Amino acid sequence: MHSLIFITALIGFASCKPCANEASNNELILSLNKDLLRSLENQGGLPNPSMHLALRLSKHHNLAKESEHLTKLKTHLHNDIQSSLSNSQPVVGIMALYTLALKSSCFNLHTVTFTVRERTETLLVHLKKQMDREKDHIAYTQRPLTNYYQYSLGVLALCVSGIRVHNHISHKLIKAVEHLEGIHIDSYAMAGMALQCVKDDGSHVHNPAELDTALSSIKLKLLAAGRADGHIGNEFSTGLAVQALLAMGSPVSECGAAMEAMRTDARNNTYHNPMAISQTLPALQRKTYLHVKTKECLNEDDTLVLEPLEPVTVIQSNIKVSVTVEVVSVSGVVTAFPVEIPTDSSLLQALELLQEKSIGFTFKLESSLWGPYLSEVNGEQARQSDRRYWHLSSDGTALTEGIKDFKIVGAQKITIKNTIY
Ligand code: B12
The missing domain is CATH 2.170.130.30 (Ferric Hydroxamate Uptake Protein; Chain A, domain 1)
Incomplete structure (x- = not known):
């Protein structure tokens, strides 16, 4: 009888351990999610599309606050991009993030327009033009006008919005992945998500083998950047790297050490910059920017509430x-x-x-x-x-x-x- 109780207790303990872990992981994710939502209010300056994207990819939502933020993006950020366009400044990265943010809220992208030199065209047409400018710049100088991180964001945003990415555009990214040294891990990660989207789309028809080779070498580069403490690159590139590995089909188990490293960072408050949360939170929830493509915004949870914070007084040290x-x-x-x-x-x-x-x-x-x-x-x-x-x-x-x-x-x-x- 005693041994039966002992075995039952043992089974109970063994099966509950993962539940306990899962519960504490969920709590951690929820707390990061709330931190991100809270920082929408404390942000000075322009509304941030990367934060919006992460909130929209989350499991839990505060739909009223997200919709309020969407309105700010459509006015303040929109006007800022409009004025950069009028001044012929390269804006591919921020325009791509804006597109991803709008799409993550299931907003009809075809209704969003910019007017440059009295000509009104949609956001996606402008994004395509920005990408052409970047591609031509690479052809002349071997470098984009901005950087490969933003170039990849541009490919990704067009692709998840259902726009066929021209072979010449993806080819330039494939070549960069193969031949360039010294690219940030973050940029490889973004290139991985962008090229995976192009692959899933079946639009890179001229040379599918070169696309597969590029995707394999991105995966190898990301895995080779894994550190003994679980991070891929550093604390701030791990979120994007995990997103990319998941998007490229790696099983979650292959990212276990990186996931644990991010959870440790979250507990240690390493991600106090909302941008860092915005790039990490999707990965912790096993979501990637590619999920924006199929997002339907139906029957969403609306339970994310912010408890009032205890006022904290920061006492400056005398030391x-x-x-x-x-x-x-x-x-x-x-x-x-x-x-x-x-x-x-x-x-x-x-x-x-x-x-x-x-x-x-x-x-x-x-x-x-x-x-x-x-x-x-x-x-x-x-x-x-x-x-x-x-x-x-x-x-x-x-x-x-x-x-x-x-x-x-x-x-x-x-x-x-x-x-x-
Ligand atoms: C490209 C890049 C650079 C380029 C930017 C110029 C260019 N045209 O290529 C260069 C090499 C100059 C650069 C510099 C630095 N970078 Co940098 N950079 C990036 C990268 C890969 C992409 C940024 C981007 O284009 N975003 C897209 C556009 C749409 O967003 P944006 O905000 O408008 O982009 C501008 C700013 O982000 C700014 N920028 C770039 N890096 C940094 C870092 C900080 C702290 C700030 C405030 C701004 C900033 O330059 C971008 C282009 O104009 C990100 C990766 C990531 N995960 O975000 C890292 C990243 C943002 N950089 C980082 C760091 C640490 C730096 C440096 C502080 C490194 C150093 N030791 O000096 C310096 C900045 C120093 C300074 N003067 O203030 C970290 C920031 C982490 C954090 N918690 O703050 C990131 C996340 C990389 C990483 N994983 O460590 N960077």
Whole structure:
């Protein structure tokens, strides 16, 4: 009798363990989902289409808040893209994200138009034109006007919207995957999702074998970028990498270590930037951007509610740390600026303090989906058009976060170097 109770208890325990794990994983996902929804309200600047996309791909929804955000996208973001188009700026990435966001809300894309030089055409026609511009630029200079991440986003957005992607366009991406070195893992992931969509569509008819080869090498590159701690690339590329592997048909079990790494990051609050949540949350729910293609928006759950938050008072530490900010200009001239800051300040706060001291250090920012991007230091710009940027590192190690997110907890040397890419 005793042994029977013991065996029953053992079976009960063994079968409940995965349930307990699943319950805590679901709780974690729900909490990330709420963080993302909450940050819609705290976002200054333009409404973010990547956040919208992730909310729409989620299992749980707050339909009123999502619909409110959709309206903001259709007005504020739309007007911003309209003015970039009027100024002939390349906008393929943001336009593709806008398309994906609208499609994820099952909005009729054929009713969305932009007017340039008195000619009104639909969003998808403009996206196609942007892609042609990028393709021609690759033909002349071997590089897109923007980057391959945005080029892939463009292919993906056209493809999930049911637009046949021209062979010449996908061919350029296939060639980049095969021949280019030094592409971000994030860009391979985006290329994987884009090319998988093209494959599923059956539209790359001229040379299906080259498409299969590209997809296999993307998969190999992603798997080879797997680290011992489970991440693929780094903390912020793992979500997209897992999305790509799932989209390309990898079984969930092949992504187990990466999934666990993302859950650990989520528990440690690594994903405090809403952009990071937006790229990770779909992967944690085994969803990929390809799911937008078949989204029907019927009978959706509407249970996601935000509990009021306890007000948190941030007390700035009295402990100060010494930081040296070293600026390496385009001509290689190195200038060092020492500053004392309260521990746990952001790099942005350190730079602001230095600027206030009027000792010759100045900087300018540009806003982006990831937050403030450092574009100018001491009057010197590092421009995308010249393929240059201000690279950030701490004691020789490249930062994996931007100036607003990176927190300074100990004495260190920050190097800001005008770098070519
Ligand atoms: C391409 C790219 C770059 C290019 C951008 C220029 C170009 N035309 O190619 C270059 C090489 C310059 C670059 C620089 C950096 N990058 Co970068 N970049 C990307 C990538 C692959 C695609 C961005 C993009 O085009 N998005 C699509 C468009 C539509 O969105 P967007 O917001 O308008 O895009 C602009 C901004 O994102 C901006 N940008 C690019 N990187 C970063 C990083 C930060 C922190 C900010 C605020 C802005 C920013 O440049 C984009 C093009 O204009 C993303 C990958 C990803 N998962 O998002 C990483 C990514 C955003 N970058 C990252 C990082 C860490 C950096 C650097 C801080 C690296 C460093 N140590 O210096 C610097 C930025 C420093 C600064 N001056 O402020 C991280 C950010 C993670 C985080 N938690 O903040 C990502 C997610 C890559 C990763 N997995 O680590 N990057």
